[in-house]
Amino acid sequence: MSVLIFIDHADGHVKKSSLEALTYGAKVAAQLGTAAEGLLLGTVTEDIAALGKYGVSKIHQVANDTLNHLDTQVYAAAIAEAVTATGATVVIFSHTPTGKAVAARVSAKLKAGLVTGACALPDTSNGFVVKKGVFSGKAFANVSIQTPVKIISLNPNSYMTVAGEGTATVAPLAITVGTAKIKVTAVNKVSGDVPLTEADIVVSGGRGLKGPENWGILLDLAKVLGAATACSRPVGDAHWRPHHEHVGQTGVQVAPNLYIAVGISGAIQHLAGVNRSKIIVVINKDPEAPFFKAADYGIVGDAFEVLPKLTEAIKKMKASA
Amino acid sequence: MKILVCVSKTPDTTSKVAFTDGNTKFDEAGVQWIINPYDEWYSLVRAIELKEKDASVAIHLVTVGGADTEPIIRKALALGGDEAIRVNSDSTDSYYIAAQIAEIAKQGGYDLIFTGKETLDYNGSSIGGMVAELVDAPYISLATKFDLEGTTATVTREIEGGEEVAEVALPVVVSCQKGVAEQRIPNMRGIMAARTKPLKVVEPVAADALTTVVGFELPPAKAGVKLVDAENVEELVRLLHEEAKAI
Numbered sequence: 001m002s003v004l005i006f007i008d009h010a011d012g013h014v015k016k017s018s019l020e021a022l023t024y025g026a027k028v029a030a031q032l033g034t035a036a037e038g039l040l041l042g043t044v045t046e047d048i049a050a051l052g053k054y055g056v057s058k059i060h061q062v063a064n065d066t067l068n069h070l071d072t073q074v075y076a077a078a079i080a081e082a083v084t085a086t087g088a089t090v091v092i093f094s095h096t097p098t099g100k101a102v103a104a105r106v107s108a109k110l111k112a113g114l115v116t117g118a119c120a121l122p123d124t125s126n127g128f129v130v131k132k133g134v135f136s137g138k139a140f141a142n143v144s145i146q147t148p149v150k151i152i153s154l155n156p157n158s159y160m161t162v163a164g165e166g167t168a169t170v171a172p173l174a175i176t177v178g179t180a181k182i183k184v185t186a187v188n189k190v191s192g193d194v195p196l197t198e199a200d201i202v203v204s205g206g207r208g209l210k211g212p213e214n215w216g217i218l219l220d221l222a223k224v225l226g227a228a229t230a231c232s233r234p235v236g237d238a239h240w241r242p243h244h245e246h247v248g249q250t251g252v253q254v255a256p257n258l259y260i261a262v263g264i265s266g267a268i269q270h271l272a273g274v275n276r277s278k279i280i281v282v283i284n285k286d287p288e289a290p291f292f293k294a295a296d297y298g299i300v301g302d303a304f305e306v307l308p309k310l311t312e313a314i315k316k317m318k319a320s321a
Numbered sequence: 322m323k324i325l326v327c328v329s330k331t332p333d334t335t336s337k338v339a340f341t342d343g344n345t346k347f348d349e350a351g352v353q354w355i356i357n358p359y360d361e362w363y364s365l366v367r368a369i370e371l372k373e374k375d376a377s378v379a380i381h382l383v384t385v386g387g388a389d390t391e392p393i394i395r396k397a398l399a400l401g402g403d404e405a406i407r408v409n410s411d412s413t414d415s416y417y418i419a420a421q422i423a424e425i426a427k428q429g430g431y432d433l434i435f436t437g438k439e440t441l442d443y444n445g446s447s448i449g450g451m452v453a454e455l456v457d458a459p460y461i462s463l464a465t466k467f468d469l470e471g472t473t474a475t476v477t478r479e480i481e482g483g484e485e486v487a488e489v490a491l492p493v494v495v496s497c498q499k500g501v502a503e504q505r506i507p508n509m510r511g512i513m514a515a516r517t518k519p520l521k522v523v524e525p526v527a528a529d530a531l532t533t534v535v536g537f538e539l540p541p542a543k544a545g546v547k548l549v550d551a552e553n554v555e556e557l558v559r560l561l562h563e564e565a566k567a568i
């Protein structure tokens with residue numbers, strides 16, 4: 001009996017979402033009175049023993065370089081074998097592109113109940129009940145898992161990383177690694193930018209910015225804040241911004257600490273992708289814009305005047321802090 | 322070449338979300354049902370485009386749902402697709418649903434199985450991966466582009482912070498999202514044709530449900546917006562820094 005946390009990585013580094021999963025998994029283990037252990041497929045350049053500071057006592061590593069590329073079939077087989085070998089009864093993934101694809105396969109392979117997009121610790125007082133967002137952020141469901149092995153994928157940004165003391169022992173795990181049927185031929189990372197789903201702060205623009213040539217003022221604001229940029233659907237559809245920036249019900253769902261919406265009306269489909277943000281700031285020239293109802297702070301004003309001033313004020317604040 | 326497109330019904334995106342029976346059931350009163358947009362706009366339309374290029378492509382739709390899903394299946398058939406299969410079950414457990422689809426998939430011997438990236442109601446994102454596992458096929462999730470050359474699929478998929486291009490030999494399961502195709506509106510001819518397209522109803526095979534929803538909650542209401550004067554952006558910065566501790 002243990003909690004096994006899947007550690008995802010890219011470019012030799014453990015992903016931020018996995019640090020959240022480790023912290024969360026350690027907490028679940030403490031709740032169940034058992035050990036938290038990590039599972040790393042492939043190789044990274046950083047010191048993985050140091051991940052012990054997130055509360056895991058041991059990290060099982062399958063140090064096979066073919067695992068540095070995702071093939072869900074190969075991953076699922078390896079993870080399922082690791083779950084059996086380590087005797088884990090709870091398996092934690094991050095609800096990220098990799099986690100989503102792999103957790104589902106592992107669930108079917110082990111016939112282990114899965115709750116995706118968990119946003120809180122499980123309630124283990126009577127059974128095993130996990131809270132997750134449903135209806136695109138408009139509600140939550142409490143879902144009970146009935147199987148002996150339980151799988152959770154944790155929503156990014158819904159559980160704060162806590163680093164304490166400690167190092168983990170790293171143990172090589174000997175498991176069969178299958179042959180990948182999927183061949184990755186190109187990887188295009190948006191370099192230098194903060195990935196949208198991992199960002200602490202997101203600055204987002206809508207049709208109110210009138211055209212792609214006006215995005216400079218929004219990018220300036222994002223830059224001083226170290227924020228990722230996003231947009232509403234019509235902006236993506238019109239190719240003013242790349243489509244992977246489109247947030248909302250039919251786009252990317254984000255849950256940053258701070259979401260700043262500029263020139264976005266706040267249609268229900270847009271809100272569905274952003275309403276799990278902790279703090280929402282709305283800048284819109286129409287005081288009747290529905291977005292203000294979902295906001296924590298707002299400025300009724302013209303984005304073209306407000307944004308440059310806001311960027312300057314933040315710069316000043318940062319310089320004096 | 323046979324394509325299986327998984328479709329499900331979801332409440333219209335503007336539906337009010339409320340619950341009944343002590344917060345254990347979604348309140349369906351006044352709810353308009355639509356085809357899950359990821360299924361309709363992306364997977365189904367892409368399948369239709371493949372058929373337009375190669376008339377020998379057969380498109381079958383599958384849904385797991387009660388008789389009340391038939392209007393949305395007819396609408397999907399109006400867009401395109403040759404026939405539909407409805408597995409008669411109201412289950413909401415992903416594994417149970419995936420097991421039903423996998424059964425249909427095995428019987429039909431499909432070269433390609435499309436799902437949407439998730440449904441708008443349960444946001445599970447899990448059917449595609451589960452079906453792929455159950456039929457022992459490769460799975461590429463969150464596709465933003467899908468091309469086929471003979472029996473090799475080239476798929477661009479979303480990864481954290483970017484995209485990745487992958488090649489795979491059929492059969493394969495792919496979950497689709499924005500980018501794969503563009504939304505279409507059914508035309509009159511399609512709507513007429515859909516009326517007579519076969520819609521087969523089959524009973525579910527035995528499978529376990531691994532999870533149950535014990536209850537729903539609505540998020541706590543926001544306290545209300547604090548408005549700051551447009552001439553005083555410094556105040557907003559102060560509030561975000563000192564009060565919200567967000568910057």
Ligand SMILES: Cc1cc2nc3c(=O)[nH]c(=O)nc-3n(C[C@H](O)[C@H](O)[C@H](O)COP(=O)(O)OP(=O)(O)OC[C@H]3O[C@@H](n4cnc5c(N)ncnc54)[C@H](O)[C@@H]3O)c2cc1C
Binds near residue numbers: 263266
């Ligand atoms: C099935 C379905 C799914 C959808 N999915 C999504 C989705 O995932 N994401 C999404 O975003 N939308 C989605 N939509 C579309 C959604 O309904 C809205 O149409 C869209 O979000 C509006 O985008 P917008 O706010 O940028 O534009 P608009 O609604 O045109 O709003 C522009 C806003 O800018 C303000 N403005 C104008 N000039 C200025 C200025 N100078 N300074 C400040 N403010 C200004 C205006 O007051 C207005 O509020 C979906 C729709 C449907 C039917």
